[in-house]
Amino acid sequence: MPGSTPTVADVGEFGVIGRLRQRFGTQGFGVVRGIGDDTAALQVTPGCLLLATTDAAVEGVHFLRTSTTPRLLGQRILAVNLSDVAAMGGIPRWALVSLSLPEDTPLHFVDELASGLEQEAKEFQVAIVGGNLARSPERLVLDLTLLGEVEADRVVYRTGARPGDRLMVTGTLGDAAAGLAILVGQAPPDIPGTSFLVSRQRLPTPRIEAGRAIARSGLATAMIDLSDGLASDVVHLVEDSHLGAVVLAEAVPLSPQIRELSTAMGRDPLDWALHGGEDYELLLTAPPERVDDLIAAVGAVGLPLTDVGEVLAAPGIWLQRPDGRREPLGAAAWQHFARQDVTGEA
Amino acid sequence: MPGSTPTVADVGEFGVIGRLRQRFGTQGFGVVRGIGDDTAALQVTPGCLLLATTDAAVEGVHFLRTSTTPRLLGQRILAVNLSDVAAMGGIPRWALVSLSLPEDTPLHFVDELASGLEQEAKEFQVAIVGGNLARSPERLVLDLTLLGEVEADRVVYRTGARPGDRLMVTGTLGDAAAGLAILVGQAPPDIPGTSFLVSRQRLPTPRIEAGRAIARSGLATAMIDLSDGLASDVVHLVEDSHLGAVVLAEAVPLSPQIRELSTAMGRDPLDWALHGGEDYELLLTAPPERVDDLIAAVGAVGLPLTDVGEVLAAPGIWLQRPDGRREPLGAAAWQHFARQDVTGEA
Numbered sequence: 001m002p003g004s005t006p007t008v009a010d011v012g013e014f015g016v017i018g019r020l021r022q023r024f025g026t027q028g029f030g031v032v033r034g035i036g037d038d039t040a041a042l043q044v045t046p047g048c049l050l051l052a053t054t055d056a057a058v059e060g061v062h063f064l065r066t067s068t069t070p071r072l073l074g075q076r077i078l079a080v081n082l083s084d085v086a087a088m089g090g091i092p093r094w095a096l097v098s099l100s101l102p103e104d105t106p107l108h109f110v111d112e113l114a115s116g117l118e119q120e121a122k123e124f125q126v127a128i129v130g131g132n133l134a135r136s137p138e139r140l141v142l143d144l145t146l147l148g149e150v151e152a153d154r155v156v157y158r159t160g161a162r163p164g165d166r167l168m169v170t171g172t173l174g175d176a177a178a179g180l181a182i183l184v185g186q187a188p189p190d191i192p193g194t195s196f197l198v199s200r201q202r203l204p205t206p207r208i209e210a211g212r213a214i215a216r217s218g219l220a221t222a223m224i225d226l227s228d229g230l231a232s233d234v235v236h237l238v239e240d241s242h243l244g245a246v247v248l249a250e251a252v253p254l255s256p257q258i259r260e261l262s263t264a265m266g267r268d269p270l271d272w273a274l275h276g277g278e279d280y281e282l283l284l285t286a287p288p289e290r291v292d293d294l295i296a297a298v299g300a301v302g303l304p305l306t307d308v309g310e311v312l313a314a315p316g317i318w319l320q321r322p323d324g325r326r327e328p329l330g331a332a333a334w335q336h337f338a339r340q341d342v343t344g345e346a
Numbered sequence: 347m348p349g350s351t352p353t354v355a356d357v358g359e360f361g362v363i364g365r366l367r368q369r370f371g372t373q374g375f376g377v378v379r380g381i382g383d384d385t386a387a388l389q390v391t392p393g394c395l396l397l398a399t400t401d402a403a404v405e406g407v408h409f410l411r412t413s414t415t416p417r418l419l420g421q422r423i424l425a426v427n428l429s430d431v432a433a434m435g436g437i438p439r440w441a442l443v444s445l446s447l448p449e450d451t452p453l454h455f456v457d458e459l460a461s462g463l464e465q466e467a468k469e470f471q472v473a474i475v476g477g478n479l480a481r482s483p484e485r486l487v488l489d490l491t492l493l494g495e496v497e498a499d500r501v502v503y504r505t506g507a508r509p510g511d512r513l514m515v516t517g518t519l520g521d522a523a524a525g526l527a528i529l530v531g532q533a534p535p536d537i538p539g540t541s542f543l544v545s546r547q548r549l550p551t552p553r554i555e556a557g558r559a560i561a562r563s564g565l566a567t568a569m570i571d572l573s574d575g576l577a578s579d580v581v582h583l584v585e586d587s588h589l590g591a592v593v594l595a596e597a598v599p600l601s602p603q604i605r606e607l608s609t610a611m612g613r614d615p616l617d618w619a620l621h622g623g624e625d626y627e628l629l630l631t632a633p634p635e636r637v638d639d640l641i642a643a644v645g646a647v648g649l650p651l652t653d654v655g656e657v658l659a660a661p662g663i664w665l666q667r668p669d670g671r672r673e674p675l676g677a678a679a680w681q682h683f684a685r686q687d688v689t690g691e692a
Contacts (some may be wrong), residue, residue, distance in 0.1 A: 056446055088384055100487055132400050158382070159383075
């Protein structure tokens with residue numbers, strides 16, 4: 001039909017594949033063969049471990065076409081995977097993208113999504129080396145697998161925290177949850193700083209540089225990225241080791257923007273910071289005598305690192321108030337923060 | 347509700363993740379960290395290239411819950427990815443599984459799907475080292491990324507065919523397409539051998555051992571797996587090198603079962619063999635003087651390898667009849683073989 005918007009159906013699957021191939025090319029660090037063969041063929045750096053992670057975005061579950069742009073969608077799916085590589089102290093290298101989409105998807109939507117992937121990939125020097133295109137009758141499903149590498153003697157796992165270790169976080173917490181509250185109309189949008197909070201929700205900044213600085217320092221005993229919120233993720237960090245933790249309420253780092261918004265709304269910003277999720281900052285542990293050096297190492301890449309508590313020998317996760325009173329820091333107590341994201345492994 | 351079938355909604359996402367984690371564990375060749383950390387951490391064998399490929403199955407597009415079993419679905423998604431690793435001459439090692447599914451999916455469906463993955467993974471010594479679980483309102487979408495490795499001096503790419511090289515295929519061709527014809531009711535199901543053809547459609551056998559034998563021999567110049575059908579895949583094999591090919595009609599290897607079915611139906615089995623797709627056999631090239639050694643190498647792992655034609659210097663793909671007449675072997679001429687699979691990169 002003349003004048004109508006061209007869709008995926010107009011160029012067919014091979015047309016779409018052709019467009020994507022042209023964009024992503026075949027170059028990149030360690031790429032011996034990229035898109036175009038039966039598999040990619042990649043050269044992992046000797047002495048490095050290979051890192052591999054995957055995350056998906058389902059239309060209507062993780063995003064709405066009306067509330068995000070295809071460019072942001074492409075950037076974000078790569079960003080959340082990058083955050084996982086950051087949490088191992090790794091260097092991101094290669095991505096495979098699996099795209100299932102309705103035939104009536106406008107071509108410019110696919111192009112913009114690819115632009116978002118390309119932009120984020122370029123920023124973090126990731127090569128897109130493979131993928132799959134499929135038809136999905138109702139909804140777009142975007143699946144990304146990210147591969148990275150890290151020196152075998154520098155990798156930082158989730159396990160490894162020891163009683164007496166300090167708990168530290170990069171950046172500020174709760175911004176993404178506050179941004180979500182603004183996006184869904186629970187918070188007034190006319191406070192200064194809301195655009196910062198909304199952008200923290202829409203597109204997290206993966207802490208690759210900080211993760212690298214932490215790994216290279218050799219000082220951290222354990223690390224995880226904050227995808228579910230501090231209250232949940234601190235559990236993930238200590239539960240396998242049958243340990244506990246205490247978080248100091250007054251130590252949790254908050255942005256000026258979240259303070260301003262919470263004052264205007266008359267609520268405690270700590271709710272967002274502890275239970276909000278999707279901040280994609282790093283949570284790590286180290287013995288007390290290494291804290292200053294870690295703060296310096298992360299500071300050298302321009303990010304604050306804050307001591308927020310301690311790993312305990314006895315199981316149980318606690319929030320300690322300024323007066324010394326400890327209360328259980330239950331992840332489940334805050335289900336009123338309806339999560340858009342239902343993924344588990346992120 | 348007492349007595350009703352438990353679903354994903356009953357145990358929640360973390361319940362499902364727990365079931366899957368327990369099943370897939372953390373062991374396997376080169377697995378330093380499996381499921382349970384921010385990413386998997388894997389040890390690639392020194393001297394090997396890393397291979398990476400991904401493929402998806404969308405409910406209602408690639409499969410129907412009524413026409414396959416969840417166990418077969420799990421086996422098949424791994425099998426088609428394994429075929430891609432086979433086509434590089436590689437050894438499959440690690441998989442990441444991304445599962446997006448409706449909340450009303452019965453738990454036993456998820457368990458059976460996981461059993462299928464586990465069974466196929468065990469058979470091919472693949473460790474499932476990561477994944478993602480998401481909600482998908484209407485349809486199950488199953489995405490699998492497979493990682494493998496191959497000695498850097500033994501990898502066989504798609505490119506590399508030279509004029510005068512012979513074209514060879516493993517196994518027999520067209521069985522999967524004939525099986526599909528039976529499944530959709532286009533062919534009588536009461537011919538002996540139909541169960542063989544249907545099983546070839548339902549669950550292809552990835553030619554890992556043959557691919558390894560070919561790679562180790564160092565004799566092949568190029569290789570690809572036959573996912574789209576010989577007529578299409580021979581194009582993929584020679585087009586990048588601006589070459590052509592001729593396929594000898596009488597040389598195309600056919601199973602006794604497909605001969606019997608085509609006789610009963612009064613049709614030419616070559617239609618299925620050339621244009622049917624989903625056979626997941628290997629198509630390779632090598633100079634004429636290496637053909638006997640390649641046939642011996644593949645024969646040593648129990649599979650026939652058949653010389654079916656020649657790589658030509660001039661572009662164009664031809665089918666040569668027994669009388670020497672050549673006709674264009676157009677992939678597009680056979681669109682009446684409606685493909686269930688619309689994926690591109692498989």
